[in-house]
Amino acid sequence: MPLSPDDVAHVAMLARLGLSEEERHRIGLQLDVILEHISALERADISDIPETAQVGNLVNVWRDDEPAPSLSQQEALVNAPDTDGEYFKVGAIQE
Amino acid sequence: MTTQTVGLGVDSAYEAVIGLEVHAQLLTRSKMFCSCSAAYTNAPANGNCCPVCLGMPGVLPVMNRQAVEMTVRTALALDCEIPAFTKFDRKNYFYPDLPKGYQISQYDLPMSLRGHLDFTVNEERARCGITRVHLEEDTGTMHHAGDVLQEATSSLVDLNRSGVPLMEIVSEPDLRSADAAREYLVRLRQLLMYIGVNDGNLEQGSLRCDANVSVRKFGVSELGTKVEVKNMNSFRAVHRAIDFEIARQVAVLEQGGALLQETRGWVETRAATVSQRSKEMAHDYRYFPEPDLPPLQLGRELVERIRSELPELPEARAARLAEQYGLSTYDAALLTASREDADAYEELVDAGVSAKVAANWQMGDVAALANQHHRSLVDSGVGVVGLATLLRLLEDGTINGPTAKELLAELYEHGGDAALLVRERGLGQVSDRAALTVIVDEVIAANAQACEDFRGGKAQALGRLVGQVMKAAGGRAEPALVNSLLRERLSA
Amino acid sequence: MSCAGATAAEMAASLRAGQTTPRQLLDHARAQLSRLDGRLNAFLAHTDDLADRQCERAAGMLADDPAGAGPLCGIPIALKDVLCLAGYPTTAGSRILEDFRPPYTATAVQRLLDAGAVPVGKTNCDEFAMGSSTENSAFGAVGNPWDVERVPGGSSGGSAAAVASGMVPISYGTDTGGSIRQPAALTGVVGFKPTYGRVSRYGLIAFASSLDQIGPFAQTVEDAAVAYVAVAGHDPRDSTSVPDPVDDPVSALQLGVDGIRLGIPREYMGAGLEPGVRDRVSEAIAVLEGLGASIEEVSLPSTDLGLSTYYIIAPAECSSNLARYDGVRFGRRVERPSLTETLLRTRGEGFGPEVERRVMLGTYALSSGYYDAYYRRAQKVRTLIAREFDSVFERVDALVCPTSPKVAFTMGTIQDPLEMYLNDALTIPVNLAGLPGISLPCGLSRELPVGLQVIAPRLRDARVFQVARAYEQATQWHALRAPMVASA
Ligand SMILES: [Mg+2]
Numbered sequence A: 001m002p003l004s005p006d007d008v009a010h011v012a013m014l015a016r017l018g019l020s021e022e023e024r025h026r027i028g029l030q031l032d033v034i035l036e037h038i039s040a041l042e043r044a045d046i047s048d049i050p051e052t053a054q055v056g057n058l059v060n061v062w063r064d065d066e067p068a069p070s071l072s073q074q075e076a077l078v079n080a081p082d083t084d085g086e087y088f089k090v091g092a093i094q095e
Numbered sequence B: 001m002t003t004q005t006v007g008l009g010v011d012s013a014y015e016a017v018i019g020l021e022v023h024a025q026l027l028t029r030s031k032m033f034c035s036c037s038a039a040y041t042n043a044p045a046n047g048n049c050c051p052v053c054l055g056m057p058g059v060l061p062v063m064n065r066q067a068v069e070m071t072v073r074t075a076l077a078l079d080c081e082i083p084a085f086t087k088f089d090r091k092n093y094f095y096p097d098l099p100k101g102y103q104i105s106q107y108d109l110p111m112s113l114r115g116h117l118d119f120t121v122n123e124e125r126a127r128c129g130i131t132r133v134h135l136e137e138d139t140g141t142m143h144h145a146g147d148v149l150q151e152a153t154s155s156l157v158d159l160n161r162s163g164v165p166l167m168e169i170v171s172e173p174d175l176r177s178a179d180a181a182r183e184y185l186v187r188l189r190q191l192l193m194y195i196g197v198n199d200g201n202l203e204q205g206s207l208r209c210d211a212n213v214s215v216r217k218f219g220v221s222e223l224g225t226k227v228e229v230k231n232m233n234s235f236r237a238v239h240r241a242i243d244f245e246i247a248r249q250v251a252v253l254e255q256g257g258a259l260l261q262e263t264r265g266w267v268e269t270r271a272a273t274v275s276q277r278s279k280e281m282a283h284d285y286r287y288f289p290e291p292d293l294p295p296l297q298l299g300r301e302l303v304e305r306i307r308s309e310l311p312e313l314p315e316a317r318a319a320r321l322a323e324q325y326g327l328s329t330y331d332a333a334l335l336t337a338s339r340e341d342a343d344a345y346e347e348l349v350d351a352g353v354s355a356k357v358a359a360n361w362q363m364g365d366v367a368a369l370a371n372q373h374h375r376s377l378v379d380s381g382v383g384v385v386g387l388a389t390l391l392r393l394l395e396d397g398t399i400n401g402p403t404a405k406e407l408l409a410e411l412y413e414h415g416g417d418a419a420l421l422v423r424e425r426g427l428g429q430v431s432d433r434a435a436l437t438v439i440v441d442e443v444i445a446a447n448a449q450a451c452e453d454f455r456g457g458k459a460q461a462l463g464r465l466v467g468q469v470m471k472a473a474g475g476r477a478e479p480a481l482v483n484s485l486l487r488e489r490l491s492a
Numbered sequence C: 001m002s003c004a005g006a007t008a009a010e011m012a013a014s015l016r017a018g019q020t021t022p023r024q025l026l027d028h029a030r031a032q033l034s035r036l037d038g039r040l041n042a043f044l045a046h047t048d049d050l051a052d053r054q055c056e057r058a059a060g061m062l063a064d065d066p067a068g069a070g071p072l073c074g075i076p077i078a079l080k081d082v083l084c085l086a087g088y089p090t091t092a093g094s095r096i097l098e099d100f101r102p103p104y105t106a107t108a109v110q111r112l113l114d115a116g117a118v119p120v121g122k123t124n125c126d127e128f129a130m131g132s133s134t135e136n137s138a139f140g141a142v143g144n145p146w147d148v149e150r151v152p153g154g155s156s157g158g159s160a161a162a163v164a165s166g167m168v169p170i171s172y173g174t175d176t177g178g179s180i181r182q183p184a185a186l187t188g189v190v191g192f193k194p195t196y197g198r199v200s201r202y203g204l205i206a207f208a209s210s211l212d213q214i215g216p217f218a219q220t221v222e223d224a225a226v227a228y229v230a231v232a233g234h235d236p237r238d239s240t241s242v243p244d245p246v247d248d249p250v251s252a253l254q255l256g257v258d259g260i261r262l263g264i265p266r267e268y269m270g271a272g273l274e275p276g277v278r279d280r281v282s283e284a285i286a287v288l289e290g291l292g293a294s295i296e297e298v299s300l301p302s303t304d305l306g307l308s309t310y311y312i313i314a315p316a317e318c319s320s321n322l323a324r325y326d327g328v329r330f331g332r333r334v335e336r337p338s339l340t341e342t343l344l345r346t347r348g349e350g351f352g353p354e355v356e357r358r359v360m361l362g363t364y365a366l367s368s369g370y371y372d373a374y375y376r377r378a379q380k381v382r383t384l385i386a387r388e389f390d391s392v393f394e395r396v397d398a399l400v401c402p403t404s405p406k407v408a409f410t411m412g413t414i415q416d417p418l419e420m421y422l423n424d425a426l427t428i429p430v431n432l433a434g435l436p437g438i439s440l441p442c443g444l445s446r447e448l449p450v451g452l453q454v455i456a457p458r459l460r461d462a463r464v465f466q467v468a469r470a471y472e473q474a475t476q477w478h479a480l481r482a483p484m485v486a487s488a
């Protein structure tokens, strides 16, 4: 089933991708083709097959609760587009 | 509107259904997935962060074992089951205080399931089911320029708190009143502090509580429309907010209205819950297994080891203390309110102070001083050992009550050795019969009117005379002896 | 010696014989780079001051203890620009990270620095490693040294081109669905993707966390083995890093293939293969048989589901991994009056079309109501694919097949995303199962390189090198240089 323009807009909003209408249209068509191909998975017999989220059989990988020095405030902020010298600065939240 | 207890009267046609979601920061030394300090308030803004908790590209989480163990400890204290297999998942959403754009949390296979917490509400025993206890990471914090969020022109982001281990304790919707919800929270907080996993600070948000509140007509089994109430940062706020919300929902239904499934925030200054209607299309968190963290298999051995390390829990301890030391249920509960208090009490008794004296002093003068100085007994100048010494001096008659009281106040603030002070200052009580008789005779001679009154049947006149004798004896006279000497001489 | 095109092993020998110095090797690398990179665009940044410092360091190490200095000491290398290098620009080929300088160095890179390797620069790649042609870089496409009008493959196209053009003997890339092996095949060099978990991902800008692995490009299998060993091994900063000791691929190089059982997966030799690719690979199989390997046709029936599985799992993970690019703490930000608008524009303008496509696809596959149909199903098929490899490896020691169904194509000729994705059909299953795989040159088709792929069971990385080295020794394809290099 092809994606409706609303579906595409909804997914773009979930992903916080600001796309133009033209981009949404194009991506929508491309996703339709890709999803059509992906529907091949429906052929697979996966009854009783467990899911693989990661390969390897590692479990209980953890570290001891030892603190270590952090970055300085200046190091933390150095890559930020906007700060007030102490905080990361962002625009108004309008919910 | 002052103390609002609108709630539901006994004759109400409605029943409230409440479940609490409690988030508790764990008292680990380092953060959940990086080695930054978990004591995040000690640094300047964004001075307690590393590439991992800043969510920088290419860096990876590494689990804090202690946080896992503390969560298991909590789950066991709440009688939860610990499944053999658990994993972390990503909860995806965008917010400036969430650096990675996802929170590492647990979704379908949490660390523990199906427990319960018992408590007493309005003198009745109650039990609330625990749905799950899981582990996740805290977010950073935001400061908004201007105090009204909607009118702020910019916001400031501090990521010092980002990545602090956070335990989420979800209850079943078993609570039926604001009283029950508050009592559940009081007991849960006490438990978390008892087992040393959380500092219990609701005001500063290291313990946070959200409530899911709905109402339904009595006898109806389906749940009503659920409203999530947030932003309650004291027991009082929890109580008031839930009461308000119940009344609001009943009012809406009574007026034939329909309730909206929504999130509402408690606004203290308005004494009301206010819709936070985030138009954000019904949250779609797109949970999926965290590929950067292998799952956990907490074997029996680990779980049993943690279980064996659990301290005696508050309810059991109160019961034992009542039984062992002949305390009233009320006193036992008070003395076990915190693990520190209960430990102090048992230490006093073990040090030879009688159970009754230890209880009276701890609940009386010590509690008052702790309040006055914002300093617990353990952290005070006198300490538990010093208090034991002092109370033994009292009990063996070396000093009298008023002297003990004065000394305690001094030692609590400034510290020192009680026995030494008593010797140096000659505070030992005077029990020398001959010496006291001289003073008693002098007081009788100088207070003819009071003697007359006493002999005339006014018993309270004796108190005045006792006071005079004590004063003349520098406060150190043994009160019982003074009493009996006075009676003796006056009736002679 | 002539340095352009020399192998790292040759350079290391010359260094120890006192015939050259790290400085001279660096100068040669820089000369080749400035001569050719105008046409190739393989590098996004030069790390000149770091290279100079590493030269000094390497010279010191060689002087102090020539035997103890490792095989990469003093050797010029190049790093894909998804590998973080503290204080240097690290863009992942994306506008959104144009000015980003990480305050940390990837574990793999740190190991190279500690070994005395000399990084000359950061190489171009598809944006966030998403692509099969390096045309998706925000900073321009990379030319194939065999024909600059053609693509070098991707996403590690810059690293492949840097080795294929003789600028450096060794470079590093990352492989999520074939991003080392496919460009190695298309540029006629060796490219190795280790067992998942063998090389730490700490400091590797994530595309798809459960699939990404760092690995080397080199001109010979021996160089690739040495380059792999230099970065392999457990890292406590990557929880998915394998703690077992690394089996030694260098000593495995001499073992040969006599008595080795090699499987030829039927599904990898089927439709879609360019005839020249099929012929070269068949010839290579015959060579291996001649060396004493037993050859057996095997079947991996779910192979054709690999692409679909991958194009759910990788986008799903990437949609989450790329959520951190919000213009708050780092990266480019496009300011708008409201926070949400700022976020939308920052990401809309910061990401290129392929990244947007995959973020959209992954977001959709995880979204409410579609998770079971897409993501969960893909995870189950992933299990199926891994199990098929497991059962085949009960009968054979390694698999031999083509790396890419086609040789390098002309830039701009593949516009359809799905058609582009098909380039990775033969490499993707290896990532899904977390296996080690190598691509090495096995001749030409239409005068362009063809890659032979060798795949082994998990943690049997050494066996991949063993088979590849046996083939390489029996043939001369690895000595064939791109015309651009020969005309030096
Ligand atoms: Mg939570």
Ligand SMILES: [Zn+2]
Pocket: A070, B031, B034, B035, B036, B048, B049, B050, B051, B052, B053, B054, B163
């Ligand atoms: Zn940190």
